[in-house]
Amino acid sequence: MHTKSSGNSSSFWKQFSGRIWIAILGICLVAVLLTACFESGSGSNADSGEVVIGLTDAESNFVKYEVDVVSLTLTKANGAVVNALPLATRVDFAQYVEMTEFLTVATVPVGRYIKATLTLDYQSADIQAENADGNAVPVETILDEDGLPITTLELAVHLQGIKSLVIAPGIPAHLTLDFDLHASNHVTFDNGQPTLTVKPSLMADVNPENPKIHRLRGPLKEVNVAESSFQVVIRPFIHVISGGDERFGTLKVVTDSNTFYDINGEQYRGIDGLGVLNQQQVLTAVVVIGDLNIALRRFEAEQVYAGSSVPGGALDVVTGNVIRRIANQLTVKGAVLIRAQGSVVFNDEMVIQLGDNTTVSRHLSRDPFGINDLSVGQRISVFGLLNNDESELDATEGHVRMQLTTIKGTVVSTDSSVIVNLTAFNGRNIQLFDFTGTGSGGNDAVASNYEVDPGSLDISGLETGAPVKFRGFVTPFGHAAEIADFEARTMVNVSEVKGVMIVTWPSPSSNAITPFSTNGLLLNLVGSEPFHHLNRAGVVVDLTQLGDPPFIEPKDEGTGLFQIVQDGSRQFYFTFDSFVEELTQRLENNGEVSHILTTGTFNDTNSILTSKLIIVGLK
Missing domain, CATH: 2.60.40 (Immunoglobulin-like)
Structure with missing residues (x-):
């Protein structure tokens, strides 16, 4: 399909x-x-x-x-x-x-x-x-x-x-x-x-304290080698990347000696890459990955892709996760295809044909790689030629770029390495992945006992059973028995991530929330559906399965943004005390709770969420 x-x-x-x-x-x-x-x-x-x-x-x-x-x-x-x-x-x-x-x-x-x-x-x-x-x-x-x-x-x-x-x-x-x-x-x-x-x-x-990594896409406008910068005409998402139309605006990009460049299939770093970018024609296709520096008010490039290295150029490009490998044939799940002429196609599965002339590179690396480095679970972008029914990509004369891969699961044990019970690669169910051939002598990778090499990452805060996410690269095909299954570059201890909690009561209830003055709000989940969950970095907790009912408390200072929505009006409170006082009065005057939405840090041990943002809907 x-x-x-x-x-x-x-x-x-x-x-x-x-x-x-x-x-x-x-x-x-x-x-x-x-x-x-x-x-x-x-x-x-x-x-x-x-x-x-x-x-x-x-x-x-x-x-x-x-x-x-x-x-x-x-x-x-x-x-x-x-x-x-x-x-x-x-x-x-x-x-x-x-x-x-x-x-x-x-x-x-x-x-x-x-x-x-x-x-x-x-x-x-x-x-x-x-x-x-x-x-x-x-x-x-x-x-x-x-x-x-x-x-x-x-x-x-x-x-x-x-x-x-x-x-x-x-x-x-x-x-x-x-x-x-x-x-x-x-x-x-x-x-x-x-x-x-x-x-x-x-x-x-x-004023977000930790903005996410950013992507900028569009034609190249100009390069200023002396200032270590260049400008891009913004072309977001799937808008055609050619032409000089500036209706979406332009943005300056700042580079440094660590900026990585991939231009027309060749890799560079620092001033050498900026010099090659300066040699490209105006309006050459560019994609930049980098950080928004809030303090200095500028966009700083970590990676720059230009020319034929940008999807939508001379070759068709497929991006997805490898779910199985048989010899030189890969099956990719969740394949997003950008055609050479610029159109976008989605195929849930696609076959990739590799060959001896297929070149391979890895995210932010100039080291040599080959097709044997491509294993099950790895997220890849493949440049090649698509067949007529858009089910197979011929990359025998093409190129494969290994992208950072995200794995998610729960901690089984920690020692020199981390053993994880995997639940997903890049959000796709682990049941989709066939690990046959990932090891030697039949000793293949096992999802329930997946070994992660943390490198220099601090894993001291990980506890057995805790949800965790790693980003990195899968071990080369056929070598899982010899070394760890996954080489981690970054780690997210999900228990430390701010979560979003949503609970709805389709039949509004006067007993759904019990206010406790300045202490917090105790939730009664009886009758709550379809939403009664907490989500942290894609890891979901069913609140009805907790040992204790969820309790929402304010931050120590008791200030924040608290809202009561009722009869089409929205009332704002900037202290938790005033919010609870009004909420208590409305509940005593026959108000009934229809939903609550809040964000904050969650303690798995005592089911307490600490928040500066709470929205309560009343009927």
Whole structure:
């Protein structure tokens, strides 16, 4: 099965009772008031500033979640509305994990903004959910919370108090909007056919302390070797990468001696790579991966890809995870294909043919690699020629780039290495992966006893049974018995990650929440469905399975952004005391709880979530 989309233009939790849940899919919009350090192609004056806007999501079990983003607006305190999106943009959010993509640079009038609104069009949505067997199933039925078909969906977040967005000349402002699909969507399967129910929720984070890694895509505008920088015309997502149209704006990229370059299939580092980039023609296709430096207000490049090294050039490109290998034939799952002419195709599975002339490289490395380095689980991008029915890619004269691979599971033991009970590679169910041949003499890798070499990573905080994620590379094919199965570069101890908790009561209840003055809120999960979960970095906890009922407490200072939504109105409180006082009074006056949404750190031992953001819905 495959679907196509024009070049112009979540996870659900599987329960073997037949219910699947949508895990986090975040849309993060990072707004930065630009100064000379963070240059774009548009000017600004005392009456306006420039805002860089990006989109992202987090790991989900969606195979595909493609919708049209038709508008993004910011509303000022005086009621004025600014449209920050120059063109409707089709986005497959399932493909943007652990990364933010720059969407546009917009000129915004100075002032205080109190609301951000995102509009999605589902009329031509292409959404595919993974069933219990790990296969992609198209979602044809998409409903709102009232059971009515969705055409367009408007999501709004109110920016008040400490969450206010103030834009003034020369003063940088940063805003992250999180459209959290795990808190907004529910998928059920009936006789194998999925139904998606959407209850939208949008949250905001002003001045993010740790912005995600960013991706910038578009034609090259100019290179300044003396300043170790270059400029790119923004072409987000699947917009055609050629041409000089600057409606989405331009962005300056800063490089240094560690910046890695892959230009027309050749690798460079530092000033040598910038010099080669300077030799490329204006409007050459470029993709940049790097960090948004909030303090210095600039985008710093870690990786730069240009020319034929960018998908959509002279060759077809497939990206996905290897689920099996037989001799020189790979099977790739969740294959996203970018055709040489620029169109995008999705195939749940695709066959890759390798040969002696296939060249291989690895993320951020100039070391030599070969086809024997490609093993089961590894995430790859393959450059080659697609056959007529788009089921097989011939890379016998092509190139394979090994990408950073994400594994997820629970800790079995820690010693010199970490043994993990694997649950997924890049979000795909571990049951899909055939490890035959990964070792020697039949001693292949085993998912329930998967050995990770942590290198110099600090693993002292890992405990047996704790959820964990690693990013790195799979051991070469046939060598799993001799060395560790996986070489880790980074680690996420999920227990230390801020999570998002959502609980809904379809029949509103007066007993759902018990306020305890300044101490916190005790939740009663009786009657809660379909949402009663906590999601941390794609690892989901069913709150009904905890030993103790969940308890939500404020941060030590007792301040934050707390909201009560009732009868179409929204009331804001900036201290937990005032919030609890009002909530208690409304519950005593026959108010009933319909939902609660909160974010914060969660203690698995005592089921306590500590938060500075709580939203309670009452009927």
